[in-house]
Amino acid sequence: MRQNFDVLIVGGGVTGAAVGYGLAKKGISVGVVDATPSVDRASRSNMGLIWCQSKALGNRNYVEWCFSSSKLFKSLASELKKTSGIDIEYTESGGLIPCLGEEEFTKRSDYLDALRKEAGEKGYPGTMLTRDELQAKLPNITFGTNVTGATWCAEDGLVEPLKLMFALRHGMEHLGGTLIPNTNVIDIAKTESGYLITTDDGEIECTRLVLAAGLGNRQLAGKFNVTVPVVPNKGQVFLTERVPDILPSPLLGITRTRGGTIMIGFEHEYVGTDTSLHTEKFCHVAKWATDIWPALADLRIIRTWSCLRVWPKDGFPIYDKIPGHENAFILNAHSAVTLAAVHIAELPDFIMGKEICKTAADFTLSRFDEK
Amino acid sequence: MQEQYDVLVIGAGPAGLSAASTAAENGLDVILLDEQDSPGGQIYRSVSGKKSYSRFLSKEDRNDGLNLVDRFTKSGAVYLPKTTVWDVSHDGVLCSSDGESREIKAQYIMVATGAMERPVPFKGWTTPGVMSAGSADLLYKSSGIVPHGPVVLAGNGPLIPLVANHLNELGVEIAGILNTSPFQNKPKSMLRIPLAIADIPFLFKGLKMMGAMFLGGAKQYHNVTEIEAKGNGQLNQVSFVHRGQHKTLNAATLLVHEGMLPRTHITRMLNLEHKWDRVQRYWYAKTDTFGRSSNNAIYVVGDGQKVHGVNAATAKGELAGIDVARRLNVLCESAAQLQIAPVKRRLYKALAPRGFVDAFFAPRKNLFTMVDEVVVCRCEGVTAGDIRQAIKEGCHDVNEIKLRTRCGMGPCQGRMCGSALAEITAATLQTEVPNVGALHIRPPIRPVTVRELRDFPSAT
Amino acid sequence: MSTNISTTLDTVTIFFEGKSLTVPADISVAAAVLGPGHAGHTGKNPVMDDNRAPVCLMGVCFECMMEIDGIPNQQSCLITVREGMKVKRQNTLREKY
Ligand SMILES: Cc1cc2nc3c(=O)[nH]c(=O)nc-3n(C[C@H](O)[C@H](O)[C@H](O)COP(=O)(O)OP(=O)(O)OC[C@H]3O[C@@H](n4cnc5c(N)ncnc54)[C@H](O)[C@@H]3O)c2cc1C
Ligand SMILES: Cc1cc2nc3c(=O)[nH]c(=O)nc-3n(C[C@H](O)[C@H](O)[C@H](O)COP(=O)(O)OP(=O)(O)OC[C@H]3O[C@@H](n4cnc5c(N)ncnc54)[C@H](O)[C@@H]3O)c2cc1C
Ligand code: FES
Numbered sequence: 001m002r003q004n005f006d007v008l009i010v011g012g013g014v015t016g017a018a019v020g021y022g023l024a025k026k027g028i029s030v031g032v033v034d035a036t037p038s039v040d041r042a043s044r045s046n047m048g049l050i051w052c053q054s055k056a057l058g059n060r061n062y063v064e065w066c067f068s069s070s071k072l073f074k075s076l077a078s079e080l081k082k083t084s085g086i087d088i089e090y091t092e093s094g095g096l097i098p099c100l101g102e103e104e105f106t107k108r109s110d111y112l113d114a115l116r117k118e119a120g121e122k123g124y125p126g127t128m129l130t131r132d133e134l135q136a137k138l139p140n141i142t143f144g145t146n147v148t149g150a151t152w153c154a155e156d157g158l159v160e161p162l163k164l165m166f167a168l169r170h171g172m173e174h175l176g177g178t179l180i181p182n183t184n185v186i187d188i189a190k191t192e193s194g195y196l197i198t199t200d201d202g203e204i205e206c207t208r209l210v211l212a213a214g215l216g217n218r219q220l221a222g223k224f225n226v227t228v229p230v231v232p233n234k235g236q237v238f239l240t241e242r243v244p245d246i247l248p249s250p251l252l253g254i255t256r257t258r259g260g261t262i263m264i265g266f267e268h269e270y271v272g273t274d275t276s277l278h279t280e281k282f283c284h285v286a287k288w289a290t291d292i293w294p295a296l297a298d299l300r301i302i303r304t305w306s307c308l309r310v311w312p313k314d315g316f317p318i319y320d321k322i323p324g325h326e327n328a329f330i331l332n333a334h335s336a337v338t339l340a341a342v343h344i345a346e347l348p349d350f351i352m353g354k355e356i357c358k359t360a361a362d363f364t365l366s367r368f369d370e371k
Numbered sequence: 372m373q374e375q376y377d378v379l380v381i382g383a384g385p386a387g388l389s390a391a392s393t394a395a396e397n398g399l400d401v402i403l404l405d406e407q408d409s410p411g412g413q414i415y416r417s418v419s420g421k422k423s424y425s426r427f428l429s430k431e432d433r434n435d436g437l438n439l440v441d442r443f444t445k446s447g448a449v450y451l452p453k454t455t456v457w458d459v460s461h462d463g464v465l466c467s468s469d470g471e472s473r474e475i476k477a478q479y480i481m482v483a484t485g486a487m488e489r490p491v492p493f494k495g496w497t498t499p500g501v502m503s504a505g506s507a508d509l510l511y512k513s514s515g516i517v518p519h520g521p522v523v524l525a526g527n528g529p530l531i532p533l534v535a536n537h538l539n540e541l542g543v544e545i546a547g548i549l550n551t552s553p554f555q556n557k558p559k560s561m562l563r564i565p566l567a568i569a570d571i572p573f574l575f576k577g578l579k580m581m582g583a584m585f586l587g588g589a590k591q592y593h594n595v596t597e598i599e600a601k602g603n604g605q606l607n608q609v610s611f612v613h614r615g616q617h618k619t620l621n622a623a624t625l626l627v628h629e630g631m632l633p634r635t636h637i638t639r640m641l642n643l644e645h646k647w648d649r650v651q652r653y654w655y656a657k658t659d660t661f662g663r664s665s666n667n668a669i670y671v672v673g674d675g676q677k678v679h680g681v682n683a684a685t686a687k688g689e690l691a692g693i694d695v696a697r698r699l700n701v702l703c704e705s706a707a708q709l710q711i712a713p714v715k716r717r718l719y720k721a722l723a724p725r726g727f728v729d730a731f732f733a734p735r736k737n738l739f740t741m742v743d744e745v746v747v748c749r750c751e752g753v754t755a756g757d758i759r760q761a762i763k764e765g766c767h768d769v770n771e772i773k774l775r776t777r778c779g780m781g782p783c784q785g786r787m788c789g790s791a792l793a794e795i796t797a798a799t800l801q802t803e804v805p806n807v808g809a810l811h812i813r814p815p816i817r818p819v820t821v822r823e824l825r826d827f828p829s830a831t
Numbered sequence: 832m833s834t835n836i837s838t839t840l841d842t843v844t845i846f847f848e849g850k851s852l853t854v855p856a857d858i859s860v861a862a863a864v865l866g867p868g869h870a871g872h873t874g875k876n877p878v879m880d881d882n883r884a885p886v887c888l889m890g891v892c893f894e895c896m897m898e899i900d901g902i903p904n905q906q907s908c909l910i911t912v913r914e915g916m917k918v919k920r921q922n923t924l925r926e927k928y
Contacts, residue, residue, distance in 0.1 A: 036768045036808070044774050162774045170764065181765035240821065241782065241904050242877050260877070264821075286824035297822035300904055302782050304813055406890060408857070408911050413889060417857075455890075455909075487891050499872040499884030506888040513888075514858035516866030604882040605871050634891075750893065752879040781878075782904070783893040787886075817890075818904070 005031040005178070007351060008197060008206035010185045010220060011213035013043035014161070015336045015343065017168035019212060021083075022344035023351065024177035031206070032172065033199060035184040040214040043336070045237065045307035047255055047263055048161035050090075050338045053126040053153030054097055057114050061359050062316050066335070067125070068359070069342035070155045076341045077159075083171035088164045089258045095156025096134070097252045098147055098292045105148040112151060126153040140246040144291045150251070158250055160258060161337050168340070180204070185213075188223045194327065210351055211322075212331040214310040221330060224322050229368045230332050232308035236281050237265035240299040254289055254296075262299065264289050309334055313368065319347065319356060320365040326353075330365060376402045376449075378695055379464060379477035381456045381637065384412020385436075385681050386673020386688035387483030388443045390662075393692025393710075395446035398701040402449040402475060404456055404466055410440050413485055413505070414681050417513040432681075439685065458814035459637050461668040465814070465827075472823040479668055479695050482638055482656075483688060486631040486674035488530070489653070490787045491738055492747045492755070494599040496627070500606025504530045504628035511537065518624040520544035523609045525598050526628040527552040528732045534626060535589060545589040546620045549598060549611055551629070552735055592618070596737075600625050630734055631678040632790065638664070638671055640812040647805045651678065652734050653790070654809065660715070661694035662687055670695070680728075682721035689714045739794035747795070748788040750781020755795055762799045768808040769793055782818060785810045845916040860907035860918055861885045861895045873897050873907060874921030896921050 007023055009016045012034025023030040037044065050073055052066040077090035099105040109128045116124040129137065134150045169179050180199075187198040194207040211220045221228045242260030250256070253266035264285060282304065290297045310332055312318050317333035329351055333339055350356040356363075380391045383405035395401040403410075411418040415436030443450070451468065458465040463476035488503045495501070500519075507518050508530065521544040524531050535548055592613045601608040601619075610619045630651065638656040639645065644665035645654045655677045662670040670691045673684035693710045696702035702710075741747075743756030753776045761775040769792050772778060778792050779785035785792070789810050796807040843856045847868045854863040864870035865885065872882035873895055885895035888908045898919040899905040907918070 036771060166764075166775055179765055181771075182767045241818065282824050283827045286821045286827075290821060290825050297825060298820060298902065300818035300820050301815055301824070302818045303780070303784065304815065305811075406909055453909075453911075487887065487889065490892075497876070497879075497881060497883060499882050502885065503887050506886060509888045510862055510865070514855060514862035514866065516858070516862050518865075746879075749876070749883075750878070752876065781893070782896070783891065786891045786893075 002203050002205055003031060003178070003180070004205045005029050006206065007031070007208040007210060008033065008195070008204055009210040009212050010197070011040075011211065011216060012165075012169060012179065012181065013037075013040065013212070013214050013336070014165050014168065014340055015043075015214070015331055015333060016210070016212035017043075017165055017172065018336075018340040018343040019210060019331065019347045019351065020177050020179075021168045021172040021175070022348040024172045024175035025344070026348055026352075027176065028348070028352065029176075030172070031178040031180055031204065032169070033180040033183050033185055033197070033204065035213075035216070036182050039232070039308060040216050040310075041307050042214055042310050043165045044162065045235075045305055046161050046337055047237065047250075047265065048159045048164070048257075048337060049095065049250060049252075049255065050157035050159060051095060051252070051335065052155050052338065053095060054108070054111060054115070054151055056316075057111065057118060059316060060118055061362055063115070063119070065317075065342060065359050066338055067155060069339050070157060072341035072345060073157055073159070076344065080164075080167040080171050083174045084167040084169075086163050086167035086170060088167050089158075089160040091158045091248075091258070092154075093156065093158045093249045094152060094154040095252065096129070096137070096150040096152055096249055098134070098143075098150045098254075100144075100146050100148065100288075100291055102148055108151050125155050126151055128152070137249065138247065141293055142295060144294050147292055156250075158255065159337065164337065164340060168344075185220065188220065190325075207327060208351060209328040210331060211329065214332070215308060217330060217332055221322070224325070224328070226322055226330070226365070228318070228330060228332060228365070229313040230318070231311050231313060233311035233334075234306055234308055235265060236285070236304065236306040237263055238282060238285070238301045238304040239263050240296070240301055243299065251292065253285075254293065261302075262296070264296075310336070317360070317363045318365055319350065319360055319363050323365070374402075374473070374475045376400045376475065376477040377699055378402075378479045378481065379404070379475060380448075380481040380483055381405075381459070381464065382412065382483035382485055382673070382675065383407065383410040383443075383450070383452070384483060384485045384673060384684065385414065385439055386485070386675070386684040387412070387481065388439045389685045389688035390481050390483060390670070390672055390692045391448040391688075392439075392443045392446040393689045394695050395448035397692070397696035399696055399699060401446075402451065402477070403443075404451045404454045404464070404475075406453065406455040408452050410443060410450065410452070411436055413509065415439065416509055435681075455817045456637070457817045457819055459641055459669075461641075461666055467817065467819050467823060470820065470823065472819055472827055474828065478699065479670065481662070481670040481672055481688075481691055481695075482675055483671075483673045483684075484634045484637060484675040485684075486678045487634050487786070489629045489632050489734065489790060491526075491627070491629045492741055492745050492788070492791050493627075494597075494742070494745055495601055495606075497746055497749050498600045498602050498606045499604065500602065500623055501600045501625045501627065504528075504534045504626040507538065507624075507626050508534050511541065517541050517543050518626070520624065521546035521620070521622050522624045522626060523547050523549065523620050523622040524626045524628070525549035525551060525595070525609070525611075526630075527735065528628045528630045529728070530628045531626075534628075539589065546622050547609075548589050548591045549595040549609075549613075550591060550593045551595050551598070552593075552732075598627075629738065630732055631674065633675050633678060634786075635675075636784070636786065636812050636816045638669075638675070639809065640814060640816060641666060641669060643669065643671070645809075647803075648677070650729050650733050652794070652804070653678075660690060660718075662691035663694070679722060679725055683718060683725070686714050686718035686721060690718065739791055739798060741791075741795075747791045748776075748778040748781065750783050750787070751777040751779075753778040753788070755791075758792060758795050759799055762796060767796070767800060769796055769810055770808055772796060773810060779810050784812070784816065843912050843914040843916075845912050845914075845918055847918045848920065854912055856912065858912060859888070860897065860899060860905075860910045860912055860916070861888060862908075863912050864897070864907070864918060870920070872920065898922075 020032040247256040377399040391403040418436035454468040656671040662672040697707040886892040
């Protein structure tokens with residue numbers, strides 16, 4: 001028998017799973033179909049930062065969008081524990097961006113000032129910490145001599161990203177949604193009442209269709225003759241052996257997981273879908289990391305990986321209807337971990353036919369045409 | 372300064388030593404890297420050391436080992452001991468020694484990293500005192516130290532009688548030998564005897580070993596199931612089921628062995644084409660007779676390609692050495708053919724009994740049917756039940772299960788749990804192992820410090 | 832103390848958990864603590880907090896990790912003893928970093 005859903009989401013990464021969870025919460029019949037990922041591994045390879053600060057000067061809506069998501073995480077974490085049984089290990093850790101040298105400190109400081117100015121009377125939660133203030137915040141760390149201070153934002157946080165993805169999926173199933181794992185969507189056809197999806201394991205019917213397949217959206221949107229302006233952006237991460245709890249707040253690029261391992265990585269590269277690891281890059285990151293925290297040098301790296309970010313060309317999310325289709329949608333976002341909570345809160349209504357909230361109204365596909 | 376060689380060999384066992392010697396003797400610039408402190412690999416561990424530990428090898432074996440090392444020493448190849456290779460690409464390796472990493476380049480790379488014992492989880496296998504049978508062998512060969520008795524040996528495979536014999540000679544109390552093979556393999560393997568006759572000395576040795584073990588008087592239990600290691604923080608008993616009865620033996624050491632697997636971390640990291648051996652149930656890198664893999668610049672030789680034993684490993688190494696000399700034009704085709712012919716004959720002779728041995732010691736069907744509470748991933752404490760639960764939740768690929776459960780994420784990087792994870796997944800999904808994926812392997816395949824990366828010569 | 836003394840001596844003295852131990856000069860740390868040292872276990876697993884000891888002695892299992900001369904997580908089966916070496920069982924989490 002052919003499965004049939006009100007909403008079918010293609011892609012069970014953190015974006016698809018969050019929207020599926022949100023829809024299931026509303027009692028809507030939803031299915032999430034997810035392939036065993038090959039290149040689309042962003043949700044399985046990221047750092048798990050809920051990161052709001054020091055980004056997106058010039059796009060006030062995006063800034064607000066991130067902060068509003070962060071504010072929802074605490075309740076989301078306890079809700080997911082109930083609906084999925086999984087602890088996503090959310091920590092209200094705040095976040096730091098360490099500065100090396102005076103010049104970087106000034107640059108960071110100027111950037112924060114500009115963000116604050118842009119925010120106007122709403123205010124901006126980021127502040128600069130001097131080296132002494134940074135030391136007071138992280139008393140167990142001996143910083144490198146060249147560390148001049150850091151930016152600090154209390155609204156940044158941390159989750160275990162794998163647990164988040166699995167919790168959203170199980171929570172959705174618990175609330176009545178259906179996960180169709182290990183299944184690849186091959187074709188999509190418009191029918192009178194909706195869409196017919198062909199997979200490598202049979203067909204699925206739905207009234208509304210959501211493409212949330214990360215980089216896979218590029219192929220899927222092709223079925224509608226639509227080009228999605230997202231590009232792969234490679235990041236490399238390395239993971240060390242376990243250390244005691246000495247880093248309560250992440251330094252952007254150096255994070256301690258709840259399990260005790262340290263994750264290091266922040267590189268961005270545009271190299272197509274090549275995910276081979278490059279040691280030279282690691283050398284560079286290792287130098288940067290030990291300049292900040294010299295004792296890291298003694299830690300042993302036990303795993304590394306590289307992965308492709310799903311990078312909309314201007315860095316901001318895409319939430320839109322596929323041109324000419326009332327009931328088919330495209331969702332793509334970088335920082336989809338940070339945005340998961342607001343995705344759950346806001347995107348289901350949009351999928352079900354309402355206007356998207358004002359903050360997200362500019363994240364259209366058509367904005368790319370104008371340029 | 373860039374180090375550049377014609378050929379770089381990883382592993383100083385019989386395969387690597389003979390590959391390196393052959394290539395060097397033919398005039399090539401060769402370097403051989405090994406993480407041990409002296410050449411010999413697993414069978415000839417410490418064979419050339421000043422101590423007489425290697426008396427546990429038979430006289431012939433010891434001579435073979437010494438000859439291999441001697442030939443290598445004279446060949447002119449460069450030898451880097453205590454050096455661990457942690458990344459490999461088509462034109463070089465990254466390796467670490469004494470806390471420093473460096474890059475060594477070569478036109479051809481030969482992976483000769485040998486075999487390891489198949490890790491099979493069972494109740495209590497994380498208890499100190501439980502070791503692999505091969506480790507006991509390595510312990511007395513390389514340090515003259517024997518495990519504390521009473522010792523129980525358990526499993527199925529040629530190392531069990533070998534180790535039992537040696538321990539017996541050394542006066543270690545053997546409390547019992549638990550044979551886990553239900554004889555299911557035996558009739559099938561009998562069919563292969565005619566081929567095995569081509570290598571009578573080999574078989575003779577095997578039979579003699581079993582005979583000696585019998586004479587040694589250690590009590591043997593056949594068709595044993597439900598082995599459990601017991602003891603709080605230290606092994607003191609081994610319990611099992613034999614002929615429908617629960618039995619218990621006092622033991623300070625339990626040595627387990629369920630056959631061998633090629634060590635494939637490097638070949639899988641390189642994404643070489645691999646095949647699944649359905650009898651021995653392991654992945655191996657596909658190569659031609661000369662050890663050429665699916666990557667033009669990479670050879671895979673010895674037990675690290677397929678577990679064929681020491682004589683085959685030596686011959687395979689030589690063939691690769693000749694082939695690379697021919698490819699680099701230091702050896703003309705006709706001269707190469709002259710060298711190849713006798714080595715091939717030795718190889719075929721060594722391979723002749725393998726069908727028999729592989730079938731005789733094939734892993735039994737219920738090897739991975741452990742109960743839910745058995746810890747599979749020793750590093751991260753993931754149980755068989757956790758894995759089965761993740762599969763139920765929709766994770767059908769071992770990498771997806773790894774993400775869900777952390778199975779394979781610890782320091783051993785899946786070496787100890789990888790086979791079990793794949794077998795449990797395949798069994799739960801009622802499919803074959805090749806259908807459930809293989810754990811992704813990425814550098815570093817051995818932990819390296821952040822410092823080593825930072826101070827890496829090319830980092831500037 | 833010179834570090835390469837061991838090549839000229841047949842035995843070396845190491846310190847296991849503070850106690851001195853005279854062992855053959857060319858054996859691995861794991862062999863030294865398992866044999867002459869009667870260590871039983873070499874560390875604890877950081878997740879399960881139970882005792883662990885070497886399984887393979889050939890660099891595969893990572894159960895032999897010990898603190899050697901102040902550096903934790905060393906595979907003791909791949910390291911040869913040296914005169915004066917200080918060897919400690921590995922605790923659940925490293926105390927130093
Ligand atoms: C190194 C790195 C670090 C990062 N750190 C952070 C961070 O700290 N904080 C943060 O907020 N963000 C971070 N990100 C970004 C974040 O990981 C991504 O924005 C997010 O994972 C994107 O999720 P997604 O669900 O949109 O896409 P994906 O994770 O790519 O998921 C897409 C899913 O769709 C499936 N799929 C694809 N095609 C098909 C098909 N045809 N049929 C069926 N299924 C299909 C795939 O199998 C996959 O499961 C990081 C990214 C990287 C690479
Ligand atoms: C524990 C054990 C004991 C054995 N005992 C016997 C026996 O008594 N009698 C018998 O007939 N057969 C024995 N065998 C089987 C025998 O080892 C093989 O048939 C033969 O040694 C294979 O030779 P090889 O050269 O392919 O590999 P090996 O002899 O295993 O040599 C591989 C070498 O590669 C090195 N290596 C691996 N990875 C790396 C790396 N990343 N970087 C640097 N170096 C690396 C290893 O240190 C090793 O020295 C034993 C096997 C094992 C595993
Ligand atoms: S004992 Fe297995 S890695 Fe050292």
